[in-house]
Amino acid sequence: MDSVIINSLQQGLIFAFMALGVLLTFRLLGFPDLTVEGTFPLGAAVTARAVVEGVDPLLAVLLGALAGGAAGAATGLMHTRLKVNNILAGILTASAIYTVMLRTMGRPNTPLLAYENVYGQVLGWFGLGETHLSVIFTLLVLTLAVRVVLGWFLNTDLGLAVRATGSNERMIRALGVNTDNTKLLTLIIANFLVGLSGALACQAQGFADVGMGIGVLVAAIASAILGETIFGGNRVGRLLTGAILGSIVYRGLLALGLRLGLPAEDFKLMTALLVLLVLTLPNMEIGNRMAKGLPKKARLFCRQAIFSPGAAGKTAGARNHGREVDN
């Protein structure tokens, strides 16, 4: 199979967990959580240290994900209990994580190629060798499992309370939900997923590095937006699947760019421009014509989820404000 496809599938699936986490906080909770820039390399650093210490790779990956969840809890507690602004709380945690990573690994970078990785371990149980395809298959199974669990969770009573917290916090509080708790819970779940993403990334690439997190947030946002724009739909299931597919498409675009000879150092700038473009297209004249093809919900997301989280619902309602009751 073509290496562009292989690479983007593998990378896309690994980063899909992060895109799902970002979807949970940015999109569904309306909480612009900047912790994730630190959570991603933290997951990798904790996993790397654990592997070096001789911990079973699968357990090491789980530890990485749990460390991510703990980072989410830190941001959540800062925001809900200490009333720190949501963006600032994330920045503080991400900054503190840098020290934690250096302390965890004892140095900025840990090579892991000498150790068995989680893919080889899991595939070994089934007597399979570690090839590109089998790794992708393993990741695919895990992604689908997470997709199913999230889809189920978001349709439970608790999951609905989480989504309502993002949609109309005042309302859900008036219905007896302590929104501090729903926010905290969502931040923990989301950062657990981001930590998992980092852990799986370090296992795939054979090293962990404190600099791994630079730019991953904007990539995850781009993935979630791509997913919603292309695959559309306003039911949560569609959003979740969209984030996964969006992540694969995004990595595909990057790989394609490389193949076409675009210099790798330009990627972060281009990603930022891509996100900006999708965000603002609907506001511009040409954008309006081009955006006609996009699902309405995706356009709403583009304009509002990032710039003013939580506002999407208000506008959707405002359009209908004052219209007559049809009966």
Add this chain to the structure above:
Amino acid sequence: MINLTGINKYFFVNTPNEIKALDNINLQVNPGDFITIIGSNGAGKSTLLKAVAGVIPVDSGCIEIDGQDVTNLPEHRRAGDIGRIDQDPMASTAAELTIEENLAIACLRGQRRALARAVTRPRLERFRQALRDTGLGLEDRLRVPVGTLSGGQRQALALVMATMTRPRLLLLDEHTAALDPKAASLVMDITERIVNRHQLTTLMITHNMEQALRFGNRLIMMHRGRIILDIGSDEKNRLTVAELIAKFASCSGTVFDNDRALLA
């Protein structure tokens, strides 16, 4: 029974701009009372309902619901007893969620939420039944996002959500004020039907004097943080809007002044 004793709520305390939003409010609400509340702008009507719901803390005084002192309970801990609807149609429903999801959230008012499936068959049956009562046909559109409904439909849904669990107290803060006249009267009809059917104890703020006289069994009038008039059912039925305004003038010493007031 709801008992408010000596409720005070001041804003900007110890500044030249000090506002007595609630000034020694005493009110006893009997079970099944449907009280309409009127008063000029800034009289403290909304503040009163927010204090009862626990949205804002009071400075002093005591709020009791059926003998339980809830004065210091946060809003989410009182929610099981109190259904509330705001003037803003955006405020009482979640736009991004569907009708059935909004109702599923509302049917657990004040209860613990766990990992059970939210939209189940028995619940759907209950939702359809409750929506049918409004006569808007919403029971056939359960999977539509609430953000696509009209303001009147959203307020009707909010009413169903607020009353589905038969709260001990229903608080309505000008819940028809943002609607056009036709939708407003429709939502008022639905309100009356639901309140009467379940004998809900209700406090309803309105700026519509005619509405204030027509609905409910009791009327109170507020002015500068105080309750200046409390009229029972018999007298209320006899009063005309003109007489009510004259009464306001004599009790408050000023003319009735509400920018949204409908005097006719």
